[in-house]
Amino acid sequence: MNNWKIATLAASVVLAATAANAGPTLDKVKARGHIVCGASQGTVGFGSPDDKGHWTGLDVETCRAVAVAIFGNKDKVEFVPLSGQQRIPALQTGEIDILPRTLTWTLQRDANGINFTTPTYYEFTGFMVAKSSGVTKVEDMTGASVCVQTGSTTEVVVNDVSTRLKLELKPVIFDNVAATRQAFFSGRCDSLITDAAALASVRATQSDNPDDFVIFPATEYMDALTPAVRHGDDNWLDIVNWSIQALLNAELYGITQANIDDMIMSDDPRVKRFLGVEPGNGKALGLDDKFAYNIVKQLGNYGEMFDRNLGKGSALKIDRGPNRLFSDGGLMFPIAFQ
Numbered sequence: 374m375n376n377w378k379i380a381t382l383a384a385s386v387v388l389a390a391t392a393a394n395a396g397p398t399l400d401k402v403k404a405r406g407h408i409v410c411g412a413s414q415g416t417v418g419f420g421s422p423d424d425k426g427h428w429t430g431l432d433v434e435t436c437r438a439v440a441v442a443i444f445g446n447k448d449k450v451e452f453v454p455l456s457g458q459q460r461i462p463a464l465q466t467g468e469i470d471i472l473p474r475t476l477t478w479t480l481q482r483d484a485n486g487i488n489f490t491t492p493t494y495y496e497f498t499g500f501m502v503a504k505s506s507g508v509t510k511v512e513d514m515t516g517a518s519v520c521v522q523t524g525s526t527t528e529v530v531v532n533d534v535s536t537r538l539k540l541e542l543k544p545v546i547f548d549n550v551a552a553t554r555q556a557f558f559s560g561r562c563d564s565l566i567t568d569a570a571a572l573a574s575v576r577a578t579q580s581d582n583p584d585d586f587v588i589f590p591a592t593e594y595m596d597a598l599t600p601a602v603r604h605g606d607d608n609w610l611d612i613v614n615w616s617i618q619a620l621l622n623a624e625l626y627g628i629t630q631a632n633i634d635d636m637i638m639s640d641d642p643r644v645k646r647f648l649g650v651e652p653g654n655g656k657a658l659g660l661d662d663k664f665a666y667n668i669v670k671q672l673g674n675y676g677e678m679f680d681r682n683l684g685k686g687s688a689l690k691i692d693r694g695p696n697r698l699f700s701d702g703g704l705m706f707p708i709a710f711q
Contacts, residue, residue, distance in 0.1 A: 396606040396607065396608030396609045397606055398470060398602070398603070398606045398608070398609035399443070399608055399609055399612065399659060401470075402443060402470060403443065406444075406449065407440065407444070407449040407450055407451055408436065408439055408440050408443065408449065408450050408451070408470045408471065409450075409451045409453060409468070409469045409470050409471075410433075410436035410439075410450055410451065410452050410453070410469060410470065410471045410472075410473060411452075411453055411455050411460050411463055411464065411469040411471065411472040411473065411475070412428065412432070412433070412452040412453060412454045412455065412473075412475075413430075413432065413454065413455075413475050413550065414454045414455070414456060414549055414550040414551055415454070415550065415551070416430070416550070416571050416574050416575070417430070417574045417577070417578045417688075417689070418430055418431065418570070418574045418682050418683045418687060418689045418691070419431050419432045419433075419474065419475070419570070419571065419574065419682070419683075420432040420433045420452070420473070420475070422452075428452045429682065430682050431474065431493065431494065431678060431679065431682045431683060432473035432474045432475060432493075432600075433452065433473075434447075434672055434678050434682065435471075435473045435474065435493055435600055435616075435617060436450050436452070436471055436473055437450055437671075437672060438616045438617065438619065438620060438668045438672055439471060439612065439613055439616045441616075441664070441667050441668045441671050441672065442612060442615075442616045442619070442658075442660055442664040442665075442667070442668060443612070443660065443664075445661065445667050447671045447672060453468070453469055455469075455472075456522070456524065456548055456549040456550065457522045457523055457524030457525040457548075457549075457550075458523055458524035458548060459524075460472055460475065460476065460524070461476075461482065461486075461487065461524075464486075464487055464601060464602070464603055465486045465487065465603060467603070470602070470609070471600055471601070471602060471613060472487070472600065472601045472602075473493070473600045474493045474494050474598045474599065474600060475598070476489075476598065476599060476600070476601050477525075477526045477596045477597070477598055477599075478492065478596070478597045478598070478599040478601075479526060482601075486603065486604055487601045487602065487603060487604060488601060488602050488603070488604055488610050489597075489599045489600070489601050490599060490600045490601065490602065490610065490613045490614045490617060491599065491600070491614050491617040491618055491621075491708075492597040492598060492599045492704075492705075493598065493599065493600060493617060493675075494570070494598040494696060495595055495596070495597055495598070495694075495695040495696055495703075495704050495705075496568045496569055496570050496595065496596055496598060496695075497568075497569050497590045497591070497592065497593075497594065497595050497596065498526070498527060498530050498566065498567070498568060498569065498590070498591040498592060498594075498596065499566070499567070499568070499569035499572050499588045499589060499590055499591055500514065500519070500564045500565070500566050500572075500588070500589060500590075500591050501557070501564060501565045501566075501572045501575070501576060501586050501587070501588045502514075502517075502563060502564045502565075502586065502587060503585060503586060503587075504584070504585055504586060504587050505585070506563065508564075508587075509587060509589060510589055511534060511538065511540075511589065511590070511591055511592075512538060512540075514540055514542065514563075514564065515540050515541060516540070516541050516542075516543070517540070517542055517543070517563040517564055518542075518543040518544075518545050518561075518562045518563045518564070519531050519542050519543065519544050519545065519562055519563070519564045519565070519566050520545050520547065520553045520554070520556045520557040520561070520562035520564070520565045520566070521544045521545065521546055521547070521553065521566055522546075522547055522548075522549065522550055522553045522567070523546050523547065523548055524548075525567070526596070527566045527567055527591075528544065528546070530566065530591050530592060531544050531566060531591075532544075533592070534591055534592060545561065545562050553565065553567075554575055554579060558579065558580065566591060568596070568598065569588055569590070570683065570689075570691055572588045573588060573689055573691055574689055576588065577688060577689055578688075595695065600613060600617065608658070608659060611658055612658050612659070612660065615654075615658060615664075615665075615710075616664075616668060618707060618708050618710070619647075619664070619665035619668045619669065619710075620668065620669070620672070620674055620675040620678065621674075621675050621698070621705055621706075621707040622647055622665070622707040622708075622709075622710055623647075623665070623668075623669045623673075623674035623675070624674035624675045624676045624677075624698060624707075625698060625700065625707045626641075626643070626644050626647065628644070628647075628648075628669055628674060629669070629673060629674060629677060630669060630670065630671075630672070630673035630674075630677060633648070633666065633669050633670050634670075636648065637650060637666075643709070643710065643711070646710050646711055647665050647666075647710040648663070648665060648666045649661070649662035649663035649664070649665065649666050654710055654711075665710065675698075675705065676693075676698075679693060679696060
């Protein structure tokens with residue numbers, strides 16, 4: 374047997390072993406019959422339940438995409454609302470299987486028991502203040518009190534900004550989202566800090582007159598808000614990664630919820646592999662080869678998800694900005710299905 378055949382056989386054995394050995398999380402999820410997803414305590418556009426308990430939002434649909442990949446059904450998921458303090462321990466202890474976009478990717482978090490997957494939202498941290506205050510930029514906030522949720526990176530941002538600009542900001546700490554926001558709107562704090570898009574959601578849905586409030590960046594830095602899983606299960610990490618990548622690749626290829634059945638007839642080899650017409654990709658993850666097809670068929674592509682939850686098709690009308698694909702000048706970068 375020549376060296377080329379030996380190398381090919383070895384690679385085939387490794388691939389088969391990888392595909393055959395599902396990780397413990399996938400086994401547990403299949404036995405349970407649904408995935409368990411950490412959720413926010415209510416941020417319209419990202420994750421919130423309606424009056425019938427049905428969850429919607431970009432984070433929610435990220436979890437639904439993983440449910441589709443495994444079960445072929447977007448509703449095979451349970452959502453568990455968690456505070457900033459609860460969310461990482463809940464993931465580490467196995468109470469939840471996925472923690473979605475509510476988490477900022479940082480070194481300390483990555484090094485301490487969790488793995489980050491593919492970013493689903495890029496955003497800057499912002500301050501929201503009453504327009505009547507006359508404050509329009511962070512440099513004007515000397516001595517201001519700031520409502521902050523504990524367990525979030527915004528605690529660090531407040532301290533960093535205050536120290537760097539000598540603002541003497543006064544953090545007022547709360548242990549959950551609802552209390553933090555209520556304190557701001559009741560006048561207990563001069564400002565509220567969190568991701569700018571979440572501030573836009575709060576302003577649009579929880580204030581009597583959104584025009585009474587202004588939002589501006591806390592720093593010049595942008596964060597990668599990224600679903601996370603536990604350390605130690607590479608198969609589960611891969612499944613979540615490629616479920617998200619399915620949404621991004623579909624947009625890159627121009628595949629939508631409406632045209633996906635027509636795209637199956639495409640002559641493009643990449644599209645064929647992506648949709649499972651050519652087998653192998655699903656098997657490598659321990660999934661059905663049509664997992665990406667099923668995700669887009671039930672949820673659409675990333676752009677469609679963004680538009681209906683946050684963008685032009687939503688009440689928030691948030692511009693995609695850095696969340697456009699790289700081909701449109703954004704930061705979202707699809708990885709090849711091959």
